[in-house]
Amino acid sequence: MTAKELLEQAPIERYEAEVLLAHILGVQRSWLFSHGDEGLASDDEQAFMAHARARASGEPLAYLMGYRNFWSLRLIVDQHVLIPRRESEHLVEWALECLDTGEQKVLDLGTGSGAIALACKSERSDLSITGVDQSEQALACARRNSEALGLEVCWKQGSWFEPVEAGGWDLVVSNPPYIAANDVHLGQGDLPAEPSGALVGGKTGLEMIEHIVTEAPPYLRASGWLLLEHGFDQGEPVRALLSDRGFSHVATRKDYSGQPRISGGQWLN
Ligand SMILES: C[S@@+](CC[C@H](N)C(=O)[O-])C[C@H]1O[C@@H](n2cnc3c(N)ncnc32)[C@H](O)[C@@H]1O
The missing domain is CATH 1.10.260 (434 Repressor (Amino-terminal Domain))
Known part of the structure; x- marks a missing residue:
């Protein structure tokens, strides 16, 4: 044929x-x-x-082909990781803007395939980056990516901040699970094939974000930043969480289609 x-x-x-x-x-x-x-x-x-x-x-194209392009990188993906999304490239852009020159410590919480950590490292080889994920299988994928790309990142298994030491982080970035458990979108597109632990953020969807915002301050150095990806309708509550926790310069940025998708703040206390 x-x-x-x-x-x-x-x-x-x-x-x-x-x-x-x-x-x-x-x-x-x-x-x-x-x-x-x-x-x-x-x-x-x-x-x-x-x-x-x-x-x-219903099998996602990225899983069938075994990779997805993200930033300037070709990332290996499998059914244990979220397929990296274009929106998260905005998180990378903002992360790079927040960082000073010289060696800086960056923590990527819920690293999945390692997309955000590896994109940052690809731009700034002088960064010291740690990627954390609860899923050992996701971390295996992240490790395969760092080896294939020759980008050194320290990978740690555990829940959010639990596997790292407090103090001294210049930047914490996270694209955590943020979809509400009963959201109809979970049944659409590639989502049914992706790991639910990468998608569902609890009953309201904000639970993981709230946990990270609450726990972050002792881990950040003075003037360090926390940047979070979230749903298109979560900008206001995420900004409120950051402000209530005492973050300064709280702001939200939009994605390519004009949706508010990333919020962050600076820890000045
Ligand atoms: C939305 S995915 C983001 C993956 C990747 N950062 C990206 O942007 O493509 C969320 C990730 O958080 C991880 N995760 C879920 N709960 C976690 C927890 N309690 N501690 C650490 N990671 C967690 C999931 O395994 C998943 O890899």
């Missing part, structure tokens, strides 16, 4: 079928247009149809 014929039979959306077939053949997507009439090996045909059927039944 030719690439053109195979794409026509795929039970999934055309663009995704092209991306998947190019991935299986190990070619650029554009190759499919210039070589669309060439016959394919039957192993490739079978592998493609198996992947396309899995995609049609």
Whole structure:
């Protein structure tokens, strides 16, 4: 069968079928247009149809392909980690702005695939970064990424601040689980296939964020920053949590589609 014929039979959306077939053949997507009439090996045909059927039944493209591009990095992902989102690149941008020159200590809480920690390290090799996750399987993925990319990060398993020492952190960043347990979005898109421990933040969705905001101050150095990703409708409550805890310069930033998605504050006390 030719690439053109195979794409026509795929039970999934055309663009995704092209991306998947190019991935299986190990070619650029554009190759499919210039070589669309060439016959394919039957192993490739079978592998493609198996992947396309899995995609049609809800398996995320990133898990099928085994990677997702984030910032300037190609990150390995598997079913134990959240698929890194573009919104989190804003967290990386803001994090880099908060940091002084010279060696700085950065803590990434709920690091998952290591996306935020590794993107920061890729921009500033002088940073000393620690990534924490409760999930040992997520940390295994983060470790694979740091090895593949040659970016050194210290990975620690445990709950939020529990595995690190208090004091001295210049910046704490986190994209914690923040979706309410009964939110209908949990049944949509890639979310049903992603680990619920990476998504659900409790009954209201704010529980993990509240915990991190409450616990953060003794871990931050004076003038250190705490930056948090959150849901599009959580900007106001997250700012209130930060202000009530005593953070200064509390602010929210918007994502590419204009939604308020990241809030942070500076610990000046
Ligand atoms: C929304 S995902 C973010 C993953 C990654 N930082 C990113 O932006 O792609 C949240 C992560 O928090 C981790 N997590 C959940 N509860 C935790 C806890 N109590 N302590 C540490 N990490 C936790 C999950 O395992 C998951 O990897």
